[in-house]
Amino acid sequence: MALKQHTTAKAYDLLREGHARSLSGERKYGSGVGLDRALELTGGQAPYASVLCCADSRVPPEHIFDAGLGDLFVCRNAGNILDDLALGSFEYAAAHTGCPLLVVLGHTSCGAVGAAVAAVKKPEDTESPHVDSVIQRLMPAVIATVPRNGGDMSDWVDDAARWNVERICEDALRRSAILRDLHRQGKFNVLGAMYDLETAQVSFMQTG
Numbered sequence: 001m002a003l004k005q006h007t008t009a010k011a012y013d014l015l016r017e018g019h020a021r022s023l024s025g026e027r028k029y030g031s032g033v034g035l036d037r038a039l040e041l042t043g044g045q046a047p048y049a050s051v052l053c054c055a056d057s058r059v060p061p062e063h064i065f066d067a068g069l070g071d072l073f074v075c076r077n078a079g080n081i082l083d084d085l086a087l088g089s090f091e092y093a094a095a096h097t098g099c100p101l102l103v104v105l106g107h108t109s110c111g112a113v114g115a116a117v118a119a120v121k122k123p124e125d126t127e128s129p130h131v132d133s134v135i136q137r138l139m140p141a142v143i144a145t146v147p148r149n150g151g152d153m154s155d156w157v158d159d160a161a162r163w164n165v166e167r168i169c170e171d172a173l174r175r176s177a178i179l180r181d182l183h184r185q186g187k188f189n190v191l192g193a194m195y196d197l198e199t200a201q202v203s204f205m206q207t208g
């Protein structure tokens, strides 16, 4: 049986419906998670969405969107950074599995973004070259959102996380000719979203 391919609009509907099920507690795990579903997928995959999200244990996209096996194509790292490995992975998903949507999912109170804010305040405190490379990737977002006179410092981390997501949505299409071409043909879109740790709610930034 051929796997069902999805349009961008249908993919967005499936994510919102899955998220609503996740919040209501009435999970059905998308297309399924058992052996039957695994066997359906032995010949290939047709995920309806790719997701770039933080490695934070509190934001697993399959749980947030109530997705099953074969539903989501996921890359995660601290700070949901779009490096070349992630971008190449999403190009593969779009070009070779027909995945019609990339969701860039940031979240509130992100520890990686918090570390970048802390590094601006105290640049002399460095933890390791590897943590530094995460922080350096997030630094443009932190600098772009530095609270102005009288601004609320407590919002800085969340403002920077949101800015990071918005910029990655632009970057994905700017950097990738494959994604840009599919976008022009109406076969692919990129969608920003923020997950609020306090409410467990996803807010999509644009509906494309």
Ligand SMILES: [Zn+2]
Pocket: 054, 055, 056, 078, 079, 080, 107, 109, 110, 111, 112, 113
């Ligand atoms: Zn995070």
